[in-house]
Amino acid sequence: MVNSYTFVVFAGVDGVGGxxxxxxxxxxxxxxxxxxxIALLPPSPEQPTVARATRAATPSAARRRDQVRMGHRxxxxxxxxxxxxxxxxxxxxxxxxxLMLEGGHEQVVFAADGEARLRAIIAIHSTALGPSLGGxxxxxxxxEHEALLDVLRLSQxxxxxxxxxxxxxxxxxxxxxxxxxxxPHSEAMLLALGRAVDELGGRYLAAEDVGATPGDMDxxxxxxxxxxxxxxRVGGSGDPSPVTAYGVFHAMRAVLRALDGEPLxxxxxxxxxxxxxxxxxxxxxxxGARAEVxxxxxxxxxxxxxxxxxxxxxxxxxxxxxxxxDVLAPCALGGVLDRGTEPRLQCRAVCGAANNQxxxxxxxxxxxxxGILYAPxxxxxxxxxxxxxxxxxxxxxxxxLARAAGIEETMTRVLERARESGTTPERxxxxxxxxxxxxxxxxxxxxxxxxxxxxxxxxLTTLRPGH
Ligand code: NAD
Numbered sequence: 491m492v493n494s495y496t497f498v499v500f501a502g503v504d505g506v507g508g509x510x511x512x513x514x515x516x517x518x519x520x521x522x523x524x525x526x527x528i529a530l531l532p533p534s535p536e537q538p539t540v541a542r543a544t545r546a547a548t549p550s551a552a553r554r555r556d557q558v559r560m561g562h563r564x565x566x567x568x569x570x571x572x573x574x575x576x577x578x579x580x581x582x583x584x585x586x587x588x589l590m591l592e593g594g595h596e597q598v599v600f601a602a603d604g605e606a607r608l609r610a611i612i613a614i615h616s617t618a619l620g621p622s623l624g625g626x627x628x629x630x631x632x633x634e635h636e637a638l639l640d641v642l643r644l645s646q647x648x649x650x651x652x653x654x655x656x657x658x659x660x661x662x663x664x665x666x667x668x669x670x671x672x673x674p675h676s677e678a679m680l681l682a683l684g685r686a687v688d689e690l691g692g693r694y695l696a697a698e699d700v701g702a703t704p705g706d707m708d709x710x711x712x713x714x715x716x717x718x719x720x721x722x723r724v725g726g727s728g729d730p731s732p733v734t735a736y737g738v739f740h741a742m743r744a745v746l747r748a749l750d751g752e753p754l755x756x757x758x759x760x761x762x763x764x765x766x767x768x769x770x771x772x773x774x775x776x777x778g779a780r781a782e783v784x785x786x787x788x789x790x791x792x793x794x795x796x797x798x799x800x801x802x803x804x805x806x807x808x809x810x811x812x813x814x815x816d817v818l819a820p821c822a823l824g825g826v827l828d829r830g831t832e833p834r835l836q837c838r839a840v841c842g843a844a845n846n847q848x849x850x851x852x853x854x855x856x857x858x859x860x861g862i863l864y865a866p867x868x869x870x871x872x873x874x875x876x877x878x879x880x881x882x883x884x885x886x887x888x889x890x891l892a893r894a895a896g897i898e899e900t901m902t903r904v905l906e907r908a909r910e911s912g913t914t915p916e917r918x919x920x921x922x923x924x925x926x927x928x929x930x931x932x933x934x935x936x937x938x939x940x941x942x943x944x945x946x947x948x949x950l951t952t953l954r955p956g957h
């Protein structure tokens with residue numbers, strides 16, 4: 491049986507962090523009665539899976555599919571279906587406001603400059619708690635529509651991350667559409683992007699993300715003062731990885747306390763997937779706390795070097811999920827936990843730095859049903875954004891580390907709430923974030939010239955006082 495229709499599905503759009511934004515285009519797809527939906531996920535560094543089939547029980551599958559096609563219901567519980575005109579899908583900006591309304595986004599800016607070869611989308615999800623903060627990602631997207639979905643999803647996640655971390659910023663993100671993310675970015679393109687950021691007057695604060703280099707941020711900063719994470723010599727916060735790792739380490743303590751009543755890492759077996767910037771710092775901290783550390787990296791030489799420096803052992807990167815341990819710490823790519831990998835896990839808990847570890851929100855329920863405690867990534871890895879926010883009051887690494895240690899208390903609150911209300915930690919964290927935005931948010935978007943929580947009632951005119 492062949493069906494031909496087009497629609498977009500948000501999976502758990504109101505549950506960012508876990509709430510992956512899923513786009514599905516069923517264009518001439520072969521669908522039988524037991525297959526309700528084939529979802530094409532936008533390829534991104536954090537969602538490497540490109541296709542997944544969701545099976546629904548017959549005989550309701552055909553009816554369910556019809557309801558989805560008619561836009562009356564979603565393909566999964568807790569998700570919403572939005573119909574997008576076929577002609578518009580992937581070929582223009584029609585439907586963008588539908589997507590924004592669904593996700594609760596305040597503003598989406600498309601920036602294009604032919605001479606500079608710039609194609610970028612800036613998404614501001616929320617400024618209720620203050621100016622939106624989020625990285626600039628350079629990536630090759632198959633279509634502009636997929637870039638849009640990615641930036642909407644990522645900016646939404648930043649809102650939750652900042653809110654639950656107790657910061658006075660909202661969520662934003664930029665994606666820049668490039669042919670090859672590994673090629674150096676031209677000065678003209680970066681300057682054009684800087685002008686686009688500048689026009690937002692501080693409503694969006696840019697930072698480094700996948701594909702960006704510190705040098706790129708320096709060039710962008712020539713056109714706008716609304717850039718964070720700049721060089722330490724000009725009041726910036728430098729490499730956030732040590733602070734992120736410190737936060738993950740403290741999140742792990744909270745996890746162990748929830749599991750066993752005491753937070754100590756000594757003697758615990760922790761498997762770290764990815765010995766990169768964050769992973770290597772985390773391994774050092776774990777080894778210092780006398781944990782038994784196991785390291786995996788696709789770059790085996792790196793895994794061996796880092797493990798050797800800290801007395802850790804090495805496991806092959808394709809065997810890492812099956813490794814028996816107390817805590818698995820994903821510190822490589824996102825999307826690592828899905829329906830295929832979940833049955834392989836031999837850990838008691840998952841707590842790591844990677845963004846968007848759950849390939850889809852329902853994996854949180856699968857983990858819970860197996861008794862695996864999942865520490866929401868956007869709570870555990872907030873050290874990076876905490877580090878950036880420290881710039882605004884005069885950067886101090888000591889203060890950034892002290893605040894990142896506070897993730898232990900935040901995670902404890904999340905896990906306690908989940909236990910008391912019988913929900914997953916992921917949902918508990920999302921609820922905490924939303925409650926804070928309702929309680930402390932301005933109730934309206936932040937405007938250029940408004941004060942912020944850190945400017946003592948004065949308008950925000952600069953990000954780094956004295957520089
Ligand atoms: P990185 O690129 O420095 O390190 C990633 C490491 O993972 C690399 O060594 C890579 O070889 C390895 N790797 C890739 N695929 C792998 C696989 N399948 N199995 C094992 N190893 C694999 O990145 P990073 O800065 O350390 O960030 C790691 C994760 O944490 C990313 O998801 C990032 O988005 C997230 N994160 C980082 C920060 C930060 O401060 N750097 C903050 C928040 C979140």
